[in-house]
Amino acid sequence: MHPHPSESETLLRQLLEKPSVTPEDAGCQPIIAEQLKNAGFTIKNLSFERVDNLWATHGQGAPLIVFAGHTDVVPAGDLKHWHTPPFTPSEQNGLLYARGAADMKSGVACMTSALIDLVTRHPNHTGTLALLLTSDEEGLAIDGTQAVLNHLSAEGIKIDYAIVGEPTSNHTLGDSARNGRRGSLQLHLTVEGQGGHVAYPEHITNPNYGISALVERLSRIRWDNGNINFPPTSFQVSTLQGGDGTENVVPNTAFFKANWRFNNEHSADSLKHLATAIIEETLTPLNLRAHYQWRLSAEPFYTQNPILLQALSQAIAKHTQQRVQFNTAGGTSDARFFAKHGAETIEFGVSNATIHQANENVRIADLVPLSQIYASTIEQIWQHHQSI
Incomplete structure (x- = not known):
């Protein structure tokens, strides 16, 4: 471990120790909820059947900007193909190995850190910030994000923007993001x-x-x-x-x-x-x-909203000097549910090169800039709405 690990890395290591194979959360969401509660967020635990879901909010009114992700992971598979135990995070050559390291506990940890940073620096920020986490993304995805969004919609809650922290980068953090899916x-x-x-x-x-x-x-x-x-x-x-x-x-x-x-x-x-x-x-x-x-x-969806796309593009350029390419590649994700509910939706996160594989890993050096990108994206959206 680094002498002074970032808040994102410290949280990520805690999450990676939890064997949260779908539909189990295995204690991940309570760790995150406690940190957000201490930062002033309002916490709601929404359970449907065996699935744990977390809905955390800060502020009020529009725009409602949601970070979204999942704490569940796919099974580790045959352990003989892992060079370290899959639920014991291990660092080698700047990479952190564990099941869920890329898909997508790194995204969850960095979104959480970004939210805490944002409300610390902007306690009276514009609109509402939120985090939605589920433990049912890798499974049937019935009682997770989909159920929560139906619940929120029934309460009259409308999400304006959704940023899903799925691993979308190819070779370098910031080279690729999704603004749609097939x-x-x-x-x-x-x-x-x-x-x-x-x-x-x-x-x-x-x-x-x-x-x-x-x-x-x-x-x-x-x-x-x-x-x-x-x-x-x-x-x-x-x-x-x-x-x-x-x-x-x-x-x-x-x-x-x-x-x-x-x-x-x-x-x-x-x-x-x-x-x-x-x-x-x-x-x-x-x-x-x-x-x-x-x-x-x-169903397929495609996001063309210039406010959201420009905010993410500018944040990525600021913190990685990358010119992001938006695309609609990959499989399905919970982004489809946000798009169906009318939210302007994009996906962005770390490299997807090792997801669902033995020896899944994330580059530790990507964690701080990822958190910074998430925070800067929100600040760009706020600036737009404040100028209207």
Whole structure:
């Protein structure tokens, strides 16, 4: 450890010691709540089912600016691939290793430090500052941020800006941020035919042929060309199953799981309509039937708000001398829920190079500038609203 670790690093090390695998918070949020309470924040603990959520506020009125993140992490996986225990933070060559170091307890720690710094220097600041944390981001994400935002909306609370501390940087802190995300549509498709002995094909309608034809056809479709803000929609098959391994038996059903990551050239309904037409057109001549289970994880969103984008860009340039590139890459995050509720939303944080991997790590030297970027972004937004 450094002789004088920053407040962000000290808090981060405390959080990394907590085995907060989804949906467990494992005591992370109480640590953060105590620090924010001591700084004058009002604390609300909102629990839905097994999920812990923290809502902390300071000030009043508009604009309501929210920092958001999650204290839960994915499982550590096979421990033999870790060179240090995943829930014992370890420093090597300027990197801090632990599960959640990048995704995203570093962001949580730096947001917390930034908030304390802001209210210390600006006790009578413009509008309201808030922090929303959940322990259900890496899981189903039903009882976490989504549930809290529904609760707040029912109370008439409107969020103006949301900054989600997900790891977005690529090679250097500040080189990349997200101002949108693609949508995610999942299909579990069962193809039903007539199974039987392979020696009697006249009695068989083979569902494996249908699944094979579908995968081949769907994988070759160009769903759209994307646009200036989004790449083309992509289709991927994650699971493919037909039969139980018996060599001479054709199964009655075959199954696949597939996912579309789609841009704003499509809606979930338009993709469903197009895919269903292709599936039925493919299976009907083979005398096979399709059974659909659709699940929409996220609609695409895109933030163009110049106040928020310029505030973050200027803060990054000030503290890292980087010219940030905004993009819509990556998977889904809780940012989608803020955007759905009408908040101008961006994501920014440390490097994402090791997230969900063994030996996940964060560069210690990035923690102080990240906190400074978060604080400066808020100050830029305040300046804009004060000049109106």
